[in-house]
Amino acid sequence: MSYSKIYNAPKKILIYTFFTIAAVIVLIPFYYLILASFTDTTRLFTDGLTLIPRWDRMGFFNYARTVTDREGAYWAWYSNSIQIAVLFTVGGLFFTSMVGYSLATYRFRGRTFIFILVLIVMMIPIEILMLPLYNLTVKWRIINTKAGVILPFMVAGNAIFFFRQFSTSLPVELMDAGRIDGATEYGIYFRIMVPLMKPAFGAMTILLAMMSWNMFVWPLIVLRENMNFTIPIGLASLLTPYGNNYALLIPGAVLAVVPVVIVFLFNQRLFISGLASGGIKG
16 A cells, blocks of 8 residues: 555545535534424424434324325425426527537637626616516516416526636537538537536536526516415415414425436436536536
């Protein structure tokens, strides 16, 4: 064993120990949430929670109430959130990738100005845009619709910036080769460049999906009817001054995490490589 390996061993142990402890601290609230979802809400507030599960007091009754909800409001919220997340993510990836790609690979008048505008938009607090965006959605008559939630924020400035940074590392020679073979600019993009941008697409799929899934303030302004709510708004509506429906709130919060976990598991490798490439190159 070389001296460098012996020297680096304690360093690696410290790093792994630190991140393990950090992961445990982050997961403790979610662990308590899962325990609470299997515990009767009446006993939950009288007996409290402990790190050691009390199996005799746990069951699937809260989830049974959620599944057999007569009004079906929770599953309507769930369906709305999934539809919005899919449309938001797919549309966002399509438009922001094309804008970022064009800003990085093409030379045209005003390119730098457009990129500066993207950076400026990223710096503007979302609260400043709420009123003009609301007036715009009213004029377009998309209030209380999924389009009203999706369209104003689908083309995100941070996604354009990310794709632009990633696209600067793409080999321009492949574009020239595609033109020689008779491919159109759209053909070059979709057939040649998109496969090379898979890490960027994987990273932004997770970020855009989480962004749309967790949106609260804007959907709260746009959506008005209970059956049109998304998961965050619907769960928040269960907390009222007249009583809190914890039997639906707690298991509903656990089930709300499932789609995000699935998206991350399918894109985790591309997510890591995409963030590394987008952060280093450009």
